[in-house]
Amino acid sequence: MDHLTIRAADWPHTIPRKDAMPLRRDPTLRQRRLGAEMRKMREQAGLGGSQLARGLGLNPTQVTQMETGRIGVSADRLRTVAAACDCGNTPLINALADMAVERGKGWWEDYRGVLSTDFLEVAEVEGHAQKLYTCTTTYIPGLLQTSDYASAVFSRATPLPTRQDIALRTEFRMRRQQVLHSQKVPYLAFVHEAALRMQFGGSEILAEQLAALIQASETPGISVRVMPFSTDTFPGSSENLTFAEGVTPELDTVQMDVAHAVQFFDSPAHLASYRAVFARLDSNALPEDGSRELIRSIMKEVVNRYA
Incomplete structure (x- = not known):
C-alpha cells in the first residue's frame, strides 16, 4: 500500500461526503485559479489525478472537477489535499483556503x-x-x-x-x-x-x-x-x-x-x-x-x- 493511501486512512474525517457541491457551469477566473493551484500542488508532488483520488477516497472525476473549478472546495478539503501533496508552503495554503471560502460576488x-x-x-x-x-x-x-x-x-x-x-x-x-x-x-x-x-x-x-x-x-x-x-x-x-x-x-x-x-x-x-x-x-x-x-x-x- 503506498504512503498516500496510508495517510488518507489516518484522516477519515477530512473528506466528508456532505461537502459535495453541485457542478458550476461557468467557473470564474478566480475559481479556476484555485483549482489550478491545487493541480500544481499535485503535479509538484509527482502524483497523478487517479493516485490522489485513491488516497483521499474520491473518484478521479472529482479531482478533475476540483482542479478545473467545476465544483467548490472547502477550506478543510483544500488543506487535506495540500497535506496529501506534502505542500509545506503555509502562506500559499492559507491564501488558497481563504479563496475557497469566498462567497461574496464582486x-x-x-x-x-x-x-x-x-x-x-x-x-x-x-x-x-x-x-x-x-x-x-x-x-x-x-x-x-x-x-x-x-x-x-x-x-x-x-x-x-x-x-x-x-x-x-x-x-x-x-x-x-x-x-x-x-x-x-x-x-x-x-x-x-x-x-x-x-x-x-x-x-x-x-x-x-x-x-x-x-x-x-x-x-x-x-x-x-x-x-x-x-x-x-x-x-x-x-x-x-x-x-x-x-x-x-x-x-x-x-x-x-x-x-x-x-x-x-x-x-x-x-x-x-x-x-x-x-x-x-x-x-x-x-x-x-x-x-x-x-x-x-x-x-x-x-x-x-x-x-
Whole structure:
C-alpha cells in the first residue's frame, strides 16, 4: 500500500461526503485559479489525478472537477489535499483556503451575460490584487482613462460597436477605477510616449486626458512613469500588460491584451519573465517628475497645434 493511501486512512474525517457541491457551469477566473493551484500542488508532488483520488477516497472525476473549478472546495478539503501533496508552503495554503471560502460576488458580476467574460475577468483580477503594474504602448491605461477618452477608444473597435455597447463598456471601465479611488491598491503605470501622442476622439479629448493623467500621477498610491521615444530599449514594447500581485508571489497574475481577447498567465516561468520585464521598465523609464514634465509638454503641443 503506498504512503498516500496510508495517510488518507489516518484522516477519515477530512473528506466528508456532505461537502459535495453541485457542478458550476461557468467557473470564474478566480475559481479556476484555485483549482489550478491545487493541480500544481499535485503535479509538484509527482502524483497523478487517479493516485490522489485513491488516497483521499474520491473518484478521479472529482479531482478533475476540483482542479478545473467545476465544483467548490472547502477550506478543510483544500488543506487535506495540500497535506496529501506534502505542500509545506503555509502562506500559499492559507491564501488558497481563504479563496475557497469566498462567497461574496464582486460588482463586475452585475455585468455577467451583458459584457463578454474578458471584461469581467480583468476586473476580477484587479479587484483581488494587492498591487498593480501596467505597461501600455498604444493608449492610456484603462484605469486612468477619462470617460470621453474611453468611449473614443471603444469606438475604434472592429466590428464597430453600437452606441449602447460603447456606453456600457465605458461605464464598466469607469467602475473599474474604483480600485484606485479606494487608495488601497498601489498602482504603477509605465506609459510609452507613443500612447501619450495617439489621438482617440480628437485633440480636445486627448488634451483633457493628458491633464487628467497628470492629476492622477499626483494622487497618493498612483505612479506614472513615461518611456520616451529616446529610450533605446523597451521590453514588452509589442504588448499592453498588467501585472497583478497576489497575496503570495505564487498567486501573481499577468494579463496581456491581444487582438479581440485577453490572455492570463500564472505559470512560474511566465511570472518570472514578466517580473524581469517590469524590473527593466523601472530601470529605463523617466522618474515621476520627469514624466509629468514630458506629459505637460505634449499636452501643450496638442493644445497649440489644434487651437
